[in-house]
Amino acid sequence: MAIDQSLKIKPEGYGIDKIADGIYKVNDYNLSTMFVINGETSSVVIDTGTGVGDFKAVADRLTDGRPYKVILTHGHTDHAGGRGQFGAIAVSEQDLALAKKASVAMRKGYIFIVKRFMGFRTISRKKAVIKKSAEPEYEIIKEGDVFDLGGRHIRVFAAPGHTKGSLVFLAEEDRILFSGDTLNTNMLMFLSESTSIEDYVKTLEKLEGLAPLYDTVWASHLSAAITLAERDEIKKCACEILERNKRNSLLPVIAFARCGTTVIIHRKSRIRSKKHS
Numbered sequence: 001m002a003i004d005q006s007l008k009i010k011p012e013g014y015g016i017d018k019i020a021d022g023i024y025k026v027n028d029y030n031l032s033t034m035f036v037i038n039g040e041t042s043s044v045v046i047d048t049g050t051g052v053g054d055f056k057a058v059a060d061r062l063t064d065g066r067p068y069k070v071i072l073t074h075g076h077t078d079h080a081g082g083r084g085q086f087g088a089i090a091v092s093e094q095d096l097a098l099a100k101k102a103s104v105a106m107r108k109g110y111i112f113i114v115k116r117f118m119g120f121r122t123i124s125r126k127k128a129v130i131k132k133s134a135e136p137e138y139e140i141i142k143e144g145d146v147f148d149l150g151g152r153h154i155r156v157f158a159a160p161g162h163t164k165g166s167l168v169f170l171a172e173e174d175r176i177l178f179s180g181d182t183l184n185t186n187m188l189m190f191l192s193e194s195t196s197i198e199d200y201v202k203t204l205e206k207l208e209g210l211a212p213l214y215d216t217v218w219a220s221h222l223s224a225a226i227t228l229a230e231r232d233e234i235k236k237c238a239c240e241i242l243e244r245n246k247r248n249s250l251l252p253v254i255a256f257a258r259c260g261t262t263v264i265i266h267r268k269s270r271i272r273s274k275k276h277s
Contacts (some may be wrong), residue, residue, distance in 0.1 A: 006054060008024060010059070010113070012031070013053075014027060014053065014055070014058050015027030016058070016062070018193060019035075019218065019225075019240055019263065020176065021034070021154075022037065022038040022039070023037050023038070023100075023171070023174065024036040024062050025054070026049075026058060026062075027230050028050055028052070028053075028055065028078070028082075029050075029052055029053065029122045029123040029128075029253045030114065030120040030121060030122045031049065031050045031078050031110065031111065031114055031122055032047065032049045032050055032078035032143065032220055032221060033047070033219075033220040033221055033222070034046060034047045034048065034049050034055065034059075034065060035047070035178055035218065036059060036062040036068075036252060037149065037152065037154060037171060038062070038063060038064070038149070038152075038199075039066075039148075039149020039150040039151050039152035040115070040149070040150030040152075040179050041055055041066065041149065041150030041217070042066050042067050042068060042069070042147075042148075042149045042150060043062075043066045043149060044068060044069050044071055044147055044149065044154055044169075045059045045063070045066035045068055045069070045070045045071070046071055046072075046073060046169060046178055046180075046200055046233055047070070047071075047072055047073055047079040047080075047083060047180070047198075047220065048070060048079065048081065048082030048083050048085065048086065048089070049078065049079070049131065050077060050078045050081040050082060050107050050110055050111070051081035051082030051083070051084065051085065051102075051129075052081075052082075052107065052111065052123050052128035052129060052130055052139060053123065053128070053129060054085070055085060056082065056083045056085040056086060060195070069088070069090060069147060069188040070083075070086045070088065070089050070090065070096050071090045071091075071147075071154075071156075071169065072090065072091040072092075072095070072099060072167070073087075073140060073166060073167055073168065073169070073178070073180025073181065073182070074091060074092075074095050074098070074146075074162060074165060074167065074180055074181065075091060075095035075096070075097070075098030075101070075102070075103040075163060075165040075193075075219065075246075076098065076100030076102070076163065076181070077101075077106045077107055077110050078110055078220075079180065079181075079220070080098075080099035080102045081102045081106070081107045081110070083099060083102070083133065083135075083136050084132075084133025084134060084136065085121055085133070086136050087107070087136055087137060088136050088137040088138070088139060089136045089137070089138055089139070090138070090139040090140070090141045091138060091139075091140070091141065091165070092140065092141060092142065092158070092165035092166070092167050093140045093165065093176070093252075094126035094160075094164045094165025094166075095163055095164070095165030095193075096140070097139060098163060098165070098193055099138075100135065103132075104130055104131065104132050107128075107130050108128075108130055111123070111124075111128060116134060123164060125133075137227050141156055141167065142156065142158065143156055143157050143158040143167075144156065145202070148149065151173070151216075152171060152172075152173055152174070153171075153172045153173065154169050154170065154171055154172070155169070155170045155172055156169060157169075157170065157206070157207075157210070158170075158242040159179070159180075159182040159185075159203045159206070159207065160195045160199055160200070160203055161182055161189065161194065161199065161200035161203045161204075162180070162181040162182055162184075162187065162188060162189065162191075162194060162200075162214055163181075163191070163193045163195075164193060164194075164195055166181070166182050166203075167180070167240070168182055168183075168207070169182075170181060170210070170213060170243070172213070174216075175213065175214045175215045175216065176214060176215075176216045176217075176218060177207070177210070177213075177216070177217045177218070178218050179207075179218070179219045179220075179226070180219065180220050181219065181220055181221075182203065182219075182224075183207065183217055183219050183226055183230075183231055183234060184219050184220070184221065184222070184234070185222075185226070185230055185233075185234065185261050185262045185263070186262075186263050186265075187234065187237075187238075187262070187263070187264040187265065188255045188259040188265055189265060189266040189270075190265050190266050190267045190270075194266075194270070195270075195273075196270045196272055196273045196274075197226065197238055197241050197242050197245075197266055197270070197271045197272060198242055198271065198272050198273045199273050200233065200238055200256045201235070201242055204231075204234065204235040204238055205235070207231070208231070208235060211228070213232040217231060222223065230261070232261045233260050234259075234262050234264075235257070235262070236259050236262075237259035237262045237263075237264050238258055238264060240257065240259065241257045241266060241271060242271060242272075244270065245271040246272075247271075247274075248268065248270065248271050248272050249268035249269050249271075250266065251269065252267050252268070252269040252270075253267070253268045253269070254266070254267055254268075255267070
């Protein structure tokens, strides 16, 4: 699955693609991906991006005058960095502190990493609008919550793995799952806020069990929807890590596991959950 680099052609603005009737994918200068889902009476905006441009203006335009709620898949800088542009944000309780940590320095550092180490064309730090802003009001959302947009319902599911408070959102009528960084062919599971591989496998089994409810998976950062075969490959890769490493290593060495086109980067010291350590 290719990383979305569409802004190599159009670096001066956000890349906007209509992926379904009333649903849009927004490329955040090749730094992240946001989604806008419109119902008859209201809308939701999934993630705020890194906060390097005026994403609120984009969201206002795409929602076309409807009231909208901003909801976060998780609290990382490239998903919560633009939170200060909005008056209110909804996030899981477990990732609330993480979202608040997405500082100006972290946002600038993320641009540096994407340009220098990933080689993507993105907005320059000089052109990026990165400044400290007031914290929005926060609302805690959790599994079981449903947003009624009028003719569209967005259901929330907990999906711990990439972060402990990661969420995925199901557009029920459209049968689309918005997975944030929970399902990705390049999974980062070595972060301090990530769960064990064992707990991540439980999330993957849960999403597999929800398969009768969705046909399409849109993850962050990618240029196309994840196929169900790729979803299964991610689970297979995580299960192989768990099977090979029945006990946690004493050393927190970062390891790479590859299955087909999927790579999971993880720590050998965090394979099993604490109850099995």
